[in-house]
Amino acid sequence: MSIEEYKKKYSFGEDYGTRFYKFGPIKEKPDIIENAGYFIEDKLIRRLYGIDKDLIVGPEYRDYLGTKEEVQRNLVYPMKDGIIAKEDVRAWRVIYEVTKYGLMKYKVLGPDFKGYCVTAALSAVAPNYMYEKIFEIHEKIDEETGLVRAVSIIPQPLAVAIANKETKCVVVESGHGNTQICPISLRAISDAIAVLNRGGAEADMITAEILRDAGYSDLAREETVVRKVKELIGLVPIDLDKAITEAKANPERFKVSYRFPGTTICIELEKEAWMRFLIGEIVFNPSHEIFASYYKRGFAIREGRLGDDILPGEIDLGEAIVRSVEKVSLEIQEEVYKKVILSGGNFMWKVPPGLEDVACDAPIKVKLLLKRFDIDAGVKLTVDPQYAVWKGCIVWSVAVPLDYEWSWEKREGWYKWR
């Protein structure tokens, strides 16, 4: 069997997300488990369950959950905004177990199998030590199981571009804690990667403030309730000032009422319905003067980074994209603006029927923000938002030659130990 045929048969993708770990060999969709582990440190409890491991990963960890306090103490989500601290021993143990769980699920016995060619995707801002740790973990798993032949690591935005079949583009990935802007021209242009320390969490905070202002202080403390309310009532305005004027003049049109199924919790917003537009606006343009009163309440956004430069925390997304693309060679700037790909849960905004004159989705909002800089951009949502990163990993595994050794300078190639 040629090496190309071997890779088509034994390529493996791994997407380390903050919440989920997606993994699997070549197929249509990956397997998904939570990127989390539950520690059972009490030997007596382990004896009672009849287990000898002190860390459970995969769907079965739910079988062992205890009280709220125990869950808070023992359930570990290792990644915070895609990053794990170097010395966080518990977090790295979870990553090891989660990775081994995924590979063992697709354990192969066959005379031609010499281990998977694994491509893992990490945040675009993951430091070198995270790469080293991921290599180390795979080497260890290979020593124990013989399941890994070589490992490569790529930034998540690059994987998104690959899955979208775009070789020159800008990928904007926005999750719960941060937003990464990554221009791509046959590779991720690392010096042009911008990171904003804001994402879904800021929309959550505004939602909580709105709930407090509307008299639902008790609900504002419940994180899951706030997130649900954000998804249900949040709107992205085409123009915030016009949207607020319209909503204040016709509150009936924008009023919203929702009762949580199976509970007595009910939320009604009519007089405050104009605030629905603040939830969407803060994701794209937190520099609007209307947010000044919220910043005074202690609500602050940390500064972002663009290479060695600092970006203001409240910079609007359009300007951040422009600042990032300006770092790219002039010849290809026009080309990459034509393909701006939005990825991540923070861009999944919908427009309720009847509100098309005042609200829009994420691609239109970004297009409008770029228009202010006289840039006529082509903006679209990624194909298959949930699996795009994993798909990009598989393509990388299949295509990159196996004799291309890992280069720390370029941060690409195959890392091998046997």
Place this chain on the structure above:
Amino acid sequence: MVQVEVNEFILFSKERLLELAKEYFVSRKGWSIVPTTEAEKVFDEDTVKNVDLILRDGNNIIFVLVPRIVKGEISKSTILAYLAKASKYASLADKVYLLLPKGIYSPRYIDGRLLKECGVGVLIYSHGKIEEAFPSFSSKKVQTISEIRELKTKIKELEDKLMVLIDEVSLIKSHLDKLDTIVQEIENKVSKVSAGSSAAFSGELERILSRLKVLEKEIEYIKGRTALSTVRVSEVSLSKSVSRESDEELPDYLVDNPWLNVLSKRGR
């Protein structure tokens, strides 16, 4: 027969009680007494010494403890102390019983809920007869679950060893193929030498040729064995196999993807 009367209870000596218990259990179909010599092989010294009677019912092991009831000293705490002692053995045996006088089996001395929690049952005797008053709910199941987990780990270890074996088998196969080629080459050379050699060497050459034939047969035999073991290995393979999709069946994201061409040139 030694009998001691305490209030309304008739108490027997421990030896007599054990005799009664043995008679009672042996009379039940399928039950037998485990001799001390056999028990010593399975349980530790402390267990054999402290458990008064060890019985077997099919695959189940039953422990019976006979508390020492002293005239004038019977209290709830005395019984509780014995209950604690008996519960210690609940994880070792399938059932654990305390053998008590009928009169003591009352709420005054016994807490049914506690018995259940400890997994200890009660046998009572009265007028020379024994009967089960409270069933034993042993917690030996926990042991069984951990045993299953242990088995699973062992299966995993075996699977790993199997993978190593497969690698070794394929290595042996490739070595054999090489050997086969070498033998063929030697044979050819020898036959050439044989054709032009003098009669003085013909005897020696014949000996080499016959040795080569023996070697050939041995190789054939080893090849056969290798093929056989490969089949066996594939038969016992427990893991999920990854189906290989032909080019036409490749997922959409791998079809007409310009990155395939771009990335295939990396490192060149």
